[in-house]
Every structure is written in structure tokens, then in C-alpha cells.
Amino acid sequence: xxxxxxxxxxxxxxxxxxxxxxxxxxxxxxxxxxxxxxxxxxxxxxxxxxxxxxxxxxxxxxxxxxxxxxxxxxxxxxxxxxxxxxxxxxxxxxxxxxxxxxxxxxxxxxxxxxxxxxxxxxxxxxxxxxxxxxxxxxxxxxxxxxxxxxxxxxxxxxxxxxxxxxxxxxxxxxxxxxxxxxxxxxxxxxxxxxxxxxxxxxxxxxxxxxxxxxxxxxxxxxxxxxxxxxxxxxxxxxxxxxxxxxxxxxxxxxxxxxxxxxxxxxxxxxxxxxxxxxxxxxxxxxxxxxxxxxxxxxxxxxxxxxxxxxxxxxxxxxxxxxxxxxxxxxxxxxxxxxxxxxxxxxxxxxxxxxxxxxxxxxxxxxxxxxxxxxxxxxxxxxxxxxxxxxxxxxxxxxxxxxxxxxxxxxxxxxxxxxxxxxxxxxxxxxxxxxx
Amino acid sequence: xxxxxxxxxxxxxxxxxxxxxxxxxxxxxxxxxxxxxxxxxxxxxxxxxxxxxxxxxxxxxxxxxxxxxxxxxxxxxxxxxxxxxxxxxxxxxxxxxxxxxxxxxxxxxxxxxxxxxxxxxxxxxxxxxxxxxxxxxxxxxxxxxxxxxxxxxxxxxxxxxxxxxxxxxxxxxxxxxxxxxxxxxxxxxxxxxxxxxxxxxxxxxxxxxxxxxxxxxxxxxxxxxxxxxxxxxxxxxxxxxxxxxxxxxxxxxxxxxxxxxxxxxxxxxxxxxxxxxxxxxxxxxxxxxxxxxxxxxxxxxxxxxxxxxxxxxxxxxxxxxxxxxxxxxxxxxxxxxxxxxxxxxxxxxxxxxxxxxxxxxxxxxxxxxxxxxxxxxxxxxxxxxxxxxxxxxxxxxxxxxxxxxxxxxxxxxxxxxxxxxxxxxxxxxxxxxxxxxxxxxxxxxxxxx
Numbered sequence: 001x002x003x004x005x006x007x008x009x010x011x012x013x014x015x016x017x018x019x020x021x022x023x024x025x026x027x028x029x030x031x032x033x034x035x036x037x038x039x040x041x042x043x044x045x046x047x048x049x050x051x052x053x054x055x056x057x058x059x060x061x062x063x064x065x066x067x068x069x070x071x072x073x074x075x076x077x078x079x080x081x082x083x084x085x086x087x088x089x090x091x092x093x094x095x096x097x098x099x100x101x102x103x104x105x106x107x108x109x110x111x112x113x114x115x116x117x118x119x120x121x122x123x124x125x126x127x128x129x130x131x132x133x134x135x136x137x138x139x140x141x142x143x144x145x146x147x148x149x150x151x152x153x154x155x156x157x158x159x160x161x162x163x164x165x166x167x168x169x170x171x172x173x174x175x176x177x178x179x180x181x182x183x184x185x186x187x188x189x190x191x192x193x194x195x196x197x198x199x200x201x202x203x204x205x206x207x208x209x210x211x212x213x214x215x216x217x218x219x220x221x222x223x224x225x226x227x228x229x230x231x232x233x234x235x236x237x238x239x240x241x242x243x244x245x246x247x248x249x250x251x252x253x254x255x256x257x258x259x260x261x262x263x264x265x266x267x268x269x270x271x272x273x274x275x276x277x278x279x280x281x282x283x284x285x286x287x288x289x290x291x292x293x294x295x296x297x298x299x300x301x302x303x304x305x306x307x308x309x310x311x312x313x314x315x316x317x318x319x320x321x322x323x324x325x326x327x328x329x330x331x332x333x334x335x336x337x338x339x340x341x342x343x344x345x346x347x348x349x350x351x352x353x354x355x356x357x358x359x360x361x362x363x364x365x366x367x368x369x370x371x372x373x374x375x376x377x378x379x380x381x382x383x384x385x386x387x388x389x390x391x392x393x394x395x396x397x398x399x400x401x402x403x404x405x406x407x408x409x410x411x412x413x414x415x416x417x418x419x420x421x422x423x424x425x426x427x428x429x430x431x432x433x434x435x
Numbered sequence: 436x437x438x439x440x441x442x443x444x445x446x447x448x449x450x451x452x453x454x455x456x457x458x459x460x461x462x463x464x465x466x467x468x469x470x471x472x473x474x475x476x477x478x479x480x481x482x483x484x485x486x487x488x489x490x491x492x493x494x495x496x497x498x499x500x501x502x503x504x505x506x507x508x509x510x511x512x513x514x515x516x517x518x519x520x521x522x523x524x525x526x527x528x529x530x531x532x533x534x535x536x537x538x539x540x541x542x543x544x545x546x547x548x549x550x551x552x553x554x555x556x557x558x559x560x561x562x563x564x565x566x567x568x569x570x571x572x573x574x575x576x577x578x579x580x581x582x583x584x585x586x587x588x589x590x591x592x593x594x595x596x597x598x599x600x601x602x603x604x605x606x607x608x609x610x611x612x613x614x615x616x617x618x619x620x621x622x623x624x625x626x627x628x629x630x631x632x633x634x635x636x637x638x639x640x641x642x643x644x645x646x647x648x649x650x651x652x653x654x655x656x657x658x659x660x661x662x663x664x665x666x667x668x669x670x671x672x673x674x675x676x677x678x679x680x681x682x683x684x685x686x687x688x689x690x691x692x693x694x695x696x697x698x699x700x701x702x703x704x705x706x707x708x709x710x711x712x713x714x715x716x717x718x719x720x721x722x723x724x725x726x727x728x729x730x731x732x733x734x735x736x737x738x739x740x741x742x743x744x745x746x747x748x749x750x751x752x753x754x755x756x757x758x759x760x761x762x763x764x765x766x767x768x769x770x771x772x773x774x775x776x777x778x779x780x781x782x783x784x785x786x787x788x789x790x791x792x793x794x795x796x797x798x799x800x801x802x803x804x805x806x807x808x809x810x811x812x813x814x815x816x817x818x819x820x821x822x823x824x825x826x827x828x829x830x831x832x833x834x835x836x837x838x839x840x841x842x843x844x845x846x847x848x849x850x851x852x853x854x855x856x857x858x859x860x861x862x863x864x865x866x867x868x869x870x871x872x873x874x875x876x877x878x879x880x881x882x883x884x
Contacts, residue, residue: 047543047547047569048543048547048565048566048568048569048844048847049568049569049844050568050569050570053569053570062570065570068574068602069601069602072576072601072602073601076601123577126780126781128775128776128777128778128780131549170601171601172601173601174599174600174601174602175600175601175602176601177600177601178600178601178602181568181600202855266710267705267706267707267710268705268707268715268718268719268724284706284707285706285707286705286706286707286710287706287707289707289710290706290707290708290709290710292862292864375710376536376654376655376656377655378654378655378656378709378854378858379654379655379709379710379858379861379862380655380709380855380858380859380861380862380864381655381855381858381859382862392851395540395543395544396536396539396540396543396847396848396851397847397848397851398543398547398569398847399848
């Protein structure tokens with residue numbers, strides 16, 4: 001007996017050990033990217049800004065850029081000093097001395113000097129400089145002092161430009177700015193991205209657009225999906241073929257179907273535009289993608305076309321799970337078809353319906369590719385969803401901090417929606433299953 | 436014991452892989468896209484590193500040249516001519532979407548992932564400052580100096596567009612400016628002001644089988660920002676002045692924006708002008724549907740190509756109409772640059788040098804009717820024959836006075852703001868005054884960052 005107990009305990013432990021990887025995987029898949037996005041959203045992280053293109057907790061210098069810029073700057077300053085009209089220009093030689101002092105102070109650090117020589121060697125040989133050689137940390141106080149010094153030099157140079165004592169002022173001033181950009185500053189900003197977003201109107205407009213899209217697209221999809229599912233659940237000849245055909249829109253990649261609809265809606269040659277126009281439903285062929293009020297409707301139509309089959313598939317599975325005996329019993333009891341639908345189909349289909357509803361709502365809320373291809377968010381920003389806004393912020397402007405904040409906001413919205421569903425509808429699903 | 440250890444290590448490996456995958460997606464923001472890009476780039480990167488370390492005789496180096504899709508065969512000829520001269524270098528052309536905003540975003544995604552999958556880049560005239568500041572480009576000064584290339588032999592506006600913070604980051608391949616195209620069989624007197632254009636467009640609409648008087652770019656994308664820049668400047672306004680002050684909320688800019696709205700909502704233009712990019716404009720014009728069109732010089736070659744065009748021989752070109760102040764065409768065009776992450780910068784430089792050489796620019800000028808930036812080419816009879824523009828001194832001089840869009844690393848952001856606010860103003864969701872006030876505060880915030 002004790003042996004068996006020990007074995008049991010061992011097995012129990014082994015079972016936990018089996019779960020642990022799953023827990024780790026869930027943590028890695030679900031939580032890690034989210035936490036990371038949130039963490040990034042606390043920084044002013046912009047990939048197209050060399051001083052902010054990574055998370056920095058302290059100052060560092062980009063040695064590669066330094067090597068590219070400093071010699072050129074010193075050379076041009078020297079040349080300007082030599083060219084100065086009235087023989088000697090005191091301002092320029094002062095600036096030159098100050099620059100040399102700054103570079104001297106940086107290069108007095110032997111580690112910095114060594115790294116600089118290494119990087120210069122690579123650059124001269126046309127070799128790329130590896131990431132790990134690029135940055136070298138600098139003491140915060142020293143970096144701030146040197147940056148202030150450089151800013152002072154830049155101001156003096158701008159002053160000299162105003163005096164007209166520089167031959168090619170933009171070159172020296174530009175190179176000084178560029179040298180300033182080699183310093184990477186700490187870029188923690190806390191929650192200010194969220195504050196900025198919440199106080200701007202663009203976030204609320206895009207949230208409004210997303211919500212409008214979600215509510216109407218999902219409602220239509222559920223309705224149409226239910227009708228298709230009821231149709232497909234009946235036995236008729238060629239049912240398999242119809243089932244397969246109905247799934248084609250869903251099997252088409254969204255970007256492709258968006259392209260297809262773009263052609264169909266086109267104001268010059270679009271067939272759908274032409275048909276709707278001939279039918280008198282629209283006043284002008286071009287209005288489907290160009291009038292602010294119509295264009296969201298067009299997007300919704302395209303989404304319904306694409307995803308109603310998916311809903312139908314889920315509901316069909318639900319319908320097939322209803323035992324035929326229940327219908328037979330209802331029929332024996334004299335229930336009409338409508339009564340059968342209300343009293344047998346509806347209650348038993350509920351779980352499948354809610355699952356489909358939840359899937360579609362969460363999916364619709366994150367809509368991106370359809371809108372991106374069909375309208376790009378326009379016209380007049382009337383179809384910009386939150387995901388499109390986040391995309392533009394992240395990839396057009398490379399503002400990753402703010403973009404991450406937007407992603408986190410999308411996540412929070414999705415979380416809220418799921419909580420509402422789980423609380424009001426999901427309880428029903430779970431309760432039924434447990435019973 | 437053995438199996439247990441196996442399971443554990445398996446689990447650890449799995450978790451590790453997943454964590455690594457997620458770490459990537461966190462860094463780059465796009466999980467699957469960048470991850471697959473990296474994994475596909477990795478083997479070739481390894482191979483090429485070995486190749487560049489010991490360039491064995493006869494071994495070919497492949498470089499990738501990225502640009503928008505080319506409907507002519509100019510690029511093919513260009514690459515063939517280069518490869519004939521450099522048998523050890525293979526050039527692969529990677530085509531991007533022709534929508535400049537989309538191309539911009541895709542390139543940024545590639546470069547911000549530090550991917551080496553593209554070597555030589557075709558950059559729109561507004562990008563070099565941004566790309567240079569982001570550290571995506573190789574500064575060219577060293578190489579220009581080594582090879583003794585004289586920047587004075589090139590169009591000044593193009594050189595300036597590639598110059599940022601005291602360094603040359605990109606070299607102009609072809610520059611252009613917005614143009615007015617018209618149907619020579621319908622238009623008797625070429626309009627010189629926007630008001631005149633609008634009047635004629637309304638009158639001539641419907642004649643000669645046309646459906647529209649005027650077509651231009653109205654979609655909420657970069658083209659709309661270009662149209663805004665042109666109109667604002669035509670009426671004497673500016674977006675950011677030479678001192679870097681945001682001056683977009685001025686009476687002159689207001690006049691320009693109001694005229695833009697008037698044009699884009701007039702009866703002479705298609706009702707769905709706000710879905711028009713260069714592509715739709717081109718189609719409408721060469722199908723014979725429009726009397727006037729605003730487009731770039733490249734339209735000329737296609738409008739006179741009997742394979743695609745219904746209006747061969749009826750195509751006239753004129754400078755863009757003037758506002759109160761002047762005729763202001765936005766400077767457009769493309770520059771060649773080298774990716775910082777290229778594994779073959781030396782070969783990339785060879786190719787870039789060829790692109791901007793007399794021979795390279797000539798091929799593009801003749802086959803694509805793109806305006807060369809190498810000034811001597813304007814005296815070349817073959818180039819002059821390619822497009823009446825290239826022999827036209829007014830046009831060539833006009834290129835020098837074309838309005839550059841603001842040279843700033845924040846351009847993408849500023850352009851995005853213009854697109855949204857102007858599109859809203861055209862749609863009547865806000866007045867022109869409100870749009871400019873919005874733009875002023877937003878651009879100020881963007882520039883001050």
C-alpha cells in the first residue's frame with residue numbers, strides 16, 4: 001500500500017509537471033506580448049528618431065554615427081574658419097575649440113577610443129557595423145553636459161549664419177544637429193501617450209467607427225448566417241455542393257476579397273455600383289466608396305459577404321447536434337413548424353449562436369485588412385477603425401510608443417467585450433453544459 | 436527517468452521557441468510578417484556574409500533593388516545594361532505597390548526590422564530626411580568623394596531633397612513636377628489660372644466623348660497632400676516656412692484650400708474623385724474620359740502608347756494653372772539610396788552609381804519618360820525626342836522652381852495630418868478655416884517633438 005501511495009503522489013506530481021509547460025506556453029503566447037506592448041507604450045519610442053529608436057534607461061552614444069559625423073563637422077568648421085571673410089572669425093575658432101573639447105572629453109575614455117577605432121576600421125572596409133558595437137554607454141551627467149555644450153555651439157553657429165559669416169551655414173548647423181542626435185537619451189514617459197490619445201478626438205472617432213462597424217456587421221452576419229444554416233440543414237439534392245459553394249467567400253483571403261469588392265464598387269467600371277445605380281438604390285455610381293455615409297455601409301456589406309458563411313458553419317454544427325427525436329416528439333405533439341423552431345431549435349441552438357456571436361464581435365472589433373485595402377481609412381477618415389489608426393501610427397509614422405498604447409486600448413476594449421459576453425451570455429453556455 | 440528528462444527538455448525547447456517568437460513580435464510590432472521575413476533572410480544573409488568575406492573569383496553577388504511597379508520595360512533594360520557591364524553582380528528588382536504611402540510603410544517595416552533583404556532603394560522625394568534620421572541609409576559622402584562625382588551636374592532640387600543634416604543620403608534619379616494634361620482636340624486656349632481651368636472644364640465636359648472635365652488625385656493619401664501643397668503655394672501660402680515656423684494657418688493658405696475644395700467638389704470632376712489616385716487619373720484620361728488631368732510627366736508615355744491609350748496624338752502638356760501668386764507645381768521624383776543594412780554596400784554603390792550615370796538616366800528618360808536629373812541629358816537629341824517636355828526649356832527651368840514638400844523627418848506625420856483634415860474639409864465635415872486651425876496646432880505639436 002505505501003508503495004502505491006507513493007506512486008500515486010509521484011503521478012500527481014508528474015501530472016503537474018505536464019501542465020507546467022502548458023502554463024508557460026499560455027503565459028508566453030498570451031501574456032508576454034501584451035505585457036511587452038504595455039511596457040513599450042510607457043516609452044516615447046520612435047523608430048525614425050535616432051535618439052528614441054530603442055528603450056533607453058540611461059544615456060549612450062551611437063559610435064557609428066559619431067564616426068560618420070564628427071570628422072566631417074570638424075573639417076567643415078575648419079574650412080569655414082579658413083574661409084572667413086575678415087581673415088579670422090573669432091566665433092568660428094571658438095566653436096571649433098569647443099567642438100574639439102567635446103570630442104576630446106568623449107574620447108578620453110579609453111573604451112570609447114578603442115570602440116571608435118574599431119568602428120572606423122569597419123566603415124573604411126565597407127563592412128556593416130554590428131549592432132553590439134554601435135552603442136556605448138555614457139555617464140548621464142557627462143552626457144547631459146556635453147549635449148548642452150553642443151546645443152550651445154549650434155546656437156552660436158545659427159547666430160553666425162544670421163551674421164552672414166558662414167559660407168555654407170546649413171552644412172555646419174546640420175552636422176551639429178546630427179552630432180547631437182548621436183546621443184541617446186532615456187525616453188520613459190509613463191502614461192502620457194494614453195493621456196494624449198484620450199484628449200484627442202481622433203481616437204474617439206475611430207472607436208465610434210469601429211463600434212458602428214461591429215454592431216451592424218455582426219448583426220447582419222448573424223441573421224444571414226442563421227438563414228443559410230437553416231437552409232443547409234434541410235435535406236435536398238446537391239446539398240454538399242451548396243455547402244461547399246457557400247464557404248468560398250470565407251475561404252478567400254480578406255485582402256483578396258477586399259480587392260474584389262474594390263473593383264465591384266468602383267465608380268467608373270464597378271458591376272455592383274452599376275447594378276445598384278440601375279436599380280435606383282444609389283443616386284450615383286461613384287457614391288459607394290466616396291460618400292461618407294455610404295462608404296461604411298459598403299465596407300459592412302463586404303464583411304457580411306465574407307463572414308456570414310463562417311457564422312452559418314458554426315450554426316449548422318449546432319443545428320446538427322439537435323437530436324431528431326426532439327422534432328419527432330414535437331411533431332407527434334402537434335407542434336407546427338414555427339412552434340418547433342421556437343421551442344426546440346432556438347433554445348438548443350443558443351450556445352452555438354452565442355459562441356458565433358462572440359467570435360464575430362471580437363473579430364469585427366479588430367477589423368483591419370478589409371478597410372485598409374478597400375478605403376485606406378478615407379474618405380474624410382470616415383472608415384478609420386482603431387486598428388487602422390494604430391497601424392498608421394506604428395508603421396507610417398513609426399511612433400511605436402503611441403502605437404503600442406493604441407494596441408493596448410484595443411486589447412482593453414476586446415477584454416471588456418469578452419467580459420460582457422462571458423458574464424451575460426457565457427454563463428448560459430456554461431450552465432447548460434454543466435447541466 | 437530518461438523519458439521524463441526528454442519531456443522536460445522538449446517542453447523547455449518549446450517554451451523557448453515560443454518566447455523567442457513573441458519577443459520578436461513585441462520588438463517589431465508585426466509578429467508573423469517580420470518573423471517570416473527574418474527567417475527567409477537569415478540563410479541568404481549567412482551565405483552572403485561568407486561571400487563578401489572571401490569573394491571567390493567568378494562568384495556572383497546578388498543585390499536587390501526596390502521600386503514601385505514599372506509598367507514599361509525601362510527597368511528591365513536598365514538592369515540588363517548594368518549587368519552587361521558588371522558580370523559579377525546580379526540585380527533583382529523587387530516591386531512595391533505604386534501607392535507611395537503603402538510603399539513607404541512597407542519599406543519602413545523592412546528597414547526598421549533591420550532586414551538586409553533590400554540593398555538599393557528608390558525613395559520618394561519626401562522620404563530621405565526621415566529615412567536618414569532614422570539611420571536606415573548609408574551616408575554617401577565618402578563614396579561621392581572617392582569617385583569624384585560632381586553634385587553640381589545634377590538638378591539642384593533633387594540634390595537638396597537627398598541632403599539632410601549636412602550629409603548626402605540619396606541621389607536624384609529623376610525629378611518631376613505636377614503638370615496639366617489636356618486634350619488638344621477639345622481645348623482651344625490652354626487655361627493659365629485655376630479659375631479658368633475650372634470654367635473650361637465645366638464647359639468642355641461631355642464633348643468628344645468625355646465624361647469629366649478634370650481629373651486629379653483626391654483620395655485620402657499622399658496625393659492629396661501634394662494637391663494641397665500646390666494650391667496653397669499657388670495662392671502664396673506655405674505650410675512650413677524657411678525658418679521652420681508653421682505658417683499653414685494664413686489667409687493665403689486659406690484661399691488655396693478653398694480653391695482646392697471648390698475644384699474637388701465641382702461638377703466638372705467625377706463624383707468619386709475622393710477615391711482617385713494616380714492610377715485612376717491615368718485610366719480616366721487615357722480612356723478618353725477626361726478633358727484635363729493633373730498628373731506627373733510619366734503619364735505622357737502611356738497616353739501616347741497605342742496599346743493602352745485611346746487618345747494617341749491628342750495629348751497636350753502645360754504647366755499647372757496659377758493661383759493669385761503663381762503657378763506652383765510640387766516637386767516630385769525619386770532618389771536612389773543604399774540601405775544601411777545592406778550586406779553588399781560596395782556592389783550597391785556600383786549599381787546606384789549606374790542609376791544616376793548619364794547612361795542609366797538616359798535609359799529611364801527614353802523608356803519611362805521620367806525627367807532626368809543629370810543636366811547634360813537635356814541636350815541629348817534622343818532624350819529630347821522621348822518627350823516634348825525634355826526639349827522644352829520652360830519645363831526644365833520650371834523644375835528648378837518647383838515647390839519642394841517640406842524637408843523634415845516628420846514629413847510622414849505631417850502628410851498624414853494634411854490628408855485627414857483636407858479630406859474632411861472636402862467632404863464638408865468641417866470648414867476650410869477649421870481644417871487649417873486643426874492643422875496648425877497638430878503640425879506644431881509634431882514639429883516640436
